[in-house]
Structures are given as structure tokens and as C-alpha cells.
Amino acid sequence: xxxxxxxxxxxxxxxxxxxxxxxxxxxxxxxxxxxxxxxxxxxxxxxxxxxxxxxxxxxxxxxxxxxxxxxxxxxxxxxxxxxxxxxxxxxxxxxxxxxxxxxxxxxxxxxxxxxxxxxxxxxxxxxxxxxxxxxxxxxxxxxxxxxxxxxxxxxxxxxxxxxxxxxxxxxxxxxxxxxxxxxxxxxxxxxxxxxxxxxxxxxxxxxxxxxxxxxxxxxxxxxxxxxxxxxxxxxxxxxxxxxxxxxxxxxxxxxxxxxxxxxxxxxxxxxxxxxxxxxxxxxxxxxxxxxxxxxxxxxxxxxxxxxxxxxxxxxxxxxxxxxxxxxxxxxxxxxxxxxxxxxxxxxxxxxxxxxxxxxxxxxxxxxx
Numbered sequence: 001x002x003x004x005x006x007x008x009x010x011x012x013x014x015x016x017x018x019x020x021x022x023x024x025x026x027x028x029x030x031x032x033x034x035x036x037x038x039x040x041x042x043x044x045x046x047x048x049x050x051x052x053x054x055x056x057x058x059x060x061x062x063x064x065x066x067x068x069x070x071x072x073x074x075x076x077x078x079x080x081x082x083x084x085x086x087x088x089x090x091x092x093x094x095x096x097x098x099x100x101x102x103x104x105x106x107x108x109x110x111x112x113x114x115x116x117x118x119x120x121x122x123x124x125x126x127x128x129x130x131x132x133x134x135x136x137x138x139x140x141x142x143x144x145x146x147x148x149x150x151x152x153x154x155x156x157x158x159x160x161x162x163x164x165x166x167x168x169x170x171x172x173x174x175x176x177x178x179x180x181x182x183x184x185x186x187x188x189x190x191x192x193x194x195x196x197x198x199x200x201x202x203x204x205x206x207x208x209x210x211x212x213x214x215x216x217x218x219x220x221x222x223x224x225x226x227x228x229x230x231x232x233x234x235x236x237x238x239x240x241x242x243x244x245x246x247x248x249x250x251x252x253x254x255x256x257x258x259x260x261x262x263x264x265x266x267x268x269x270x271x272x273x274x275x276x277x278x279x280x281x282x283x284x285x286x287x288x289x290x291x292x293x294x295x296x297x298x299x300x301x302x303x304x305x306x307x308x309x310x311x312x313x314x315x316x317x318x319x320x321x322x323x324x325x326x327x328x329x330x331x332x333x334x335x336x337x338x339x340x341x342x343x344x345x346x347x348x349x350x351x352x353x354x355x356x357x358x359x360x361x362x363x364x365x366x367x368x
């Protein structure tokens with residue numbers, strides 16, 4: 001089939017939220033023979049990661065509000081010169097830019113505009129948002145909750161498409177050696193819980209720490225690794241001291257290249273909040289690594305984790321509930337390993353990057 005010419009726009013500065021799913025999608029579409037350009041905010045980690053992946057970046061963009069006029073002219077020129085068929089936006093700023101900047105391309109008409117919603121709050125209910133969505137040919141939702149919200153704001157059901165999150169199955173292998181990380185943090189044979197999330201407000205770290213403290217009554221040897229960086233680290237370190245957990249909680253800092261080894265050292269993975277990516281990629285990666293997931297029922301986790309089979313979903317925000325779920329997994333290690341293996345299988349069956357790429361490619365073809 002004729003390759004499509006696609007422009008992805010992602011006004012994301014950091015390696016978080018939409019960043020990894022966007023790169024996976026762009027790389028997957030290129031692997032299928034499509035001509036794909038990517039526009040990102042220059043000078044930060046997202047750009048670095050995109051270059052490391054060998055992706056073709058559109059130069060001359062800022063993707064910031066102050067540069068909107070200049071970016072519009074640059075995008076119009078690029079869309080014309082490259083003969084773009086699809087403009088795929090990932091954030092509200094680049095969504096508006098994509099709408100305004102689309103010129104008519106000779107012999108092709110205007111390129112079709114599509115959008116991925118990576119979190120629920122991005123789906124706006126105001127008049128401007130509704131006007132924008134009416135002029136958008138298709139939208140992709142990374143969770144069923146987002147899919148429902150899109151329909152609530154008036155986007156026709158046939159233009160809303162669910163694309164599940166995905167994990168790099170080859171990178172997060174079950175057989176990752178746990179010894180390097182266990183040796184680094186002197187964990188020995190302790191039962192280890194790993195949580196990967198930015199240290200930021202409303203990420204559920206306080207709840208996890210309180211639940212973990214209760215767990216120590218039943219499992220005093222347990223250890224908790226908090227993976228990530230962010231503005232609330234000072235607050236969390238103070239809370240750890242107040243709860244008397246200094247010797248049981250480890251702040252690992254930001255781990256990227258060796259994240260599979262960190263997950264390999266875990267007996268259980270915990271996530272208390274969806275953060276900026278409602279697909280909850282960290283939980284998907286833990287499943288890909290064969291680790292049982294304990295998480296609150298947030299974001300895409302209700303359709304990701306099969307309660308009782310690939311992990312446990314917590315219905316409330318009580319520390320006692322967190323403790324009970326963690327204890328269920330850690331006090332029966334063989335059962336925990338079986339749950340982790342089931343999670344790995346589900347990641348392979350449902351959450352491979354190819355599945356999302358199939359859906360996106362099919363929608364593209366229907367529009368062009």
C-alpha cells in the first residue's frame with residue numbers, strides 16, 4: 001500500500017507522560033514504511049531520546065505559546081513541501097497549531113488532523129475545546145475513561161478510538177538479573193516493592209508509605225524502592241523519617257537505562273496514581289517484566305490489570321487496603337510469581353506496541 005506522509009507534534013519537554021508512547025508510535029509507523037516527521041520542543045530530554053531512536057525531527061519549531069506565529073508559518077511550509085497527509089497532535093497546544101497551520105496541499109487537499117488524549121484532564125469541556133474537536137477527524141484515547149469523556153463532550157463515537165498503552169516487551173524481560181540492584185542497595189534477600197513515579201504532588205507516595213509502614217508489622221524485612229525524581233522529594237524524605245522508615249525505604253533517584261534491572265530486583269510493583277499518562281506505562285512495564293502489580297483503580301489500570309490474576313486493584317485510598325494488597329502478594333511468593341507471569345503473558349497478548357500501531361494505521365487509512 002502507498003506509504004503515508006505523517007507529521008506528529010508533541011509539545012512535551014520531558015521524558016514523561018506522552019513522550020515514550022509517541023516515540024514508540026512514530027518508530028513503529030516508520031518501520032512499516034511510512035514517512036514520518038516529529039516536531040518536539042528542542043533542547044530537552046524528549047528531543048535527546050528522539051534523536052537516540054534515530055527519528056527524523058522537524059527543525060525550526062519551538063512549540064511554545066510565545067512562538068505560535070512563527071511555528072504556524074514553519075508548519076505550513078513543511079506540510080506543503082513534504083506533502084503531509086496526516087497531522088497527529090498529542091497536546092492541546094500542538095492540536096491548535098495543527099488546526100491553524102494546515103494549508104491545502106496540491107492534489108491532496110488539507111491534511112487530516114487527529115489527536116491522542118494521553119490523560120483525562122486534557123479533554124476540555126469548554127466551547128473552544130468543543131469547536132476544536134469538531135474540526136478533528138479522529139481522536140485516540142489511551143483509556144476507556146478518556147474514551148467515555150470524549151463522547152461526553154460531543155465527539156462522535158465513530159471518531160473516537162481506544163488504543164491501549166504498550167510496553168517494550170524485549171527490553172523488560174522476566175529474566176533480568178536482580179543482583180546488581182540488590183547489591184547496590186544492600187537488599188539481600190528482602191521482599192522488595194518497587195514504585196516508579198515522578199516525585200510530585202498527587203502521585204500517591206504518601207498513601208504508599210503509610211500502607212508500607214503497616215505492612216512491616218507482618219513482614220519486617222520488606223523494603224520499598226521509590227524510583228524517580230521531582231519537587232516533593234524533600235517532603236517525602238521528611239515523611240519517611242517521621243514514619244520511622246529510614247532504614248526500610250530507598251530513594252533510588254531517576255533510573256532510565258537500567259530500569260529493567262530495577263524491576264528485576266522487585267517482588268512486587270506498586271502504583272498509587274496515574275500521573276501525567278493515563279495509560280500508566282510504568283505498570284505496563286512492570287507487567288512486561290513479569291512482576292505482580294498492586295495499584296489503585298485509576299487511569300487505564302482497570303482495563304490493564306486483571307484483578308486477582310495479573311495483580312490487585314485497590315478500590316479506595318486507605319493505607320489498610322494498600323497494606324492488605326501488598327501482603328497478599330508478598331506473603332505468598334510462589335503465588336506472586338505466578339501472578340507476575342500472568343501479567344507478562346497479558347502484556348504480550350494485549351499491550352504490545354504493534355496493537356496500538358495497527359489501530360492508528362487503520363484509522364489513518366480510513367481518513368486519507
